[in-house]
Amino acid sequence: MTLVTATGLTKRFGAVEAVHDLDFQVAPGITAFLGPNGAGKTTTLRILLGLIHPTAGTATIDGKPYAALAHPRRTVGAVLEATGFHPGRTARQHLLVLTTGAGLPAARVGEVLDQVGLADAADRRVGGFSLGMRQRLGLAGALLGDPGVLILDEPANGLDPAGMAWLRGLLRQLADDGRTVLISSHVLAEVAQTVDRAIVISGGRLRYSGPLDGLTADGLEAAFLRLTEEAQR
Incomplete structure (x- = not known):
């Protein structure tokens, strides 16, 4: 079982504290990482991926x-x-470059292109891709190593309704295979249909971490607004 864990996570940029003392654990399944703009979500994801160092x-x-x-x-x-x-x-x-750099088998390229629905566009130049197709290509790159953990920032951005339904099914399949999937999203209606658990932050501070049904008694949007408004008082 692969876990993603933050313990006392804090990040300051000069006088600005972007993330304050975050504690959470992400287990296998699909977890939504929620918060308003500027809440510290992207900073946290970048720390998890070693792109910036925590304070x-x-x-x-x-x-x-x-x-x-x-x-x-x-x-x-x-x-x-x-x-x-x-x-x-x-x-x-693009994907062959990634496999070469990571020491992965080139055979994975065709497999992930098929997995994300880009097999028919495999030999088209990326410069002509729509945003939704670029999202699919990014996801293909993430899947190349058949990883146990996926960390996705706004993966539904640019997808049409059919694409969002496809993504929902793919993420559920990956989670059902035992993977740990952490997605940041602003599309609460989609989150409500997709995820098992949620982490909510606002102002860099943890507001909720637990099962999604702990937020949905009065509706996910109402719970989200209540938690984030309370953090601003």
Whole structure:
């Protein structure tokens, strides 16, 4: 069982405290990471992925900081934004570059392109992709190492209703296979249909961590607004 854990996680940028003393654990299944703009979600995800260092506290994946993982892409797949693609490369070429850099088998490229519904666009240049197609390509890259953990920032951004339904099914399948899926999202209606648990932060502070049904008695949106408004008082 692969867990994502934050303990006393704090990050300051000069006089600004973006994250304050966060404690949470993400277990197998789908967990939503929720909060208003500026709540500290992206900072927290970047700390989990070793992109920035915390001021205090620890963030671990499978009991280790990201930098200490022996095979990062086989342990964690992540999409923080649907950018970073060379517009002149095809989807297949982009993924082959990633497999080469990570020491992964090239055969995985065709498998993940099929998994995210891009097999027919494999040899199209990424510069002509829509935002939704770029989201799918980013997810394909995250899946290359067949990781036990997925960390996805706004994965439904740019997807049409059919694409969102497809994503919902894919994430559920991945979770049912025993993976730990952490998704940041502003689409509360979609979250309510998709996730098992939720973490809510506001102003960099933890407001809730637990089963989704602990937030849905009066509706997820009402609970979210109550928690985040209370944090601003």
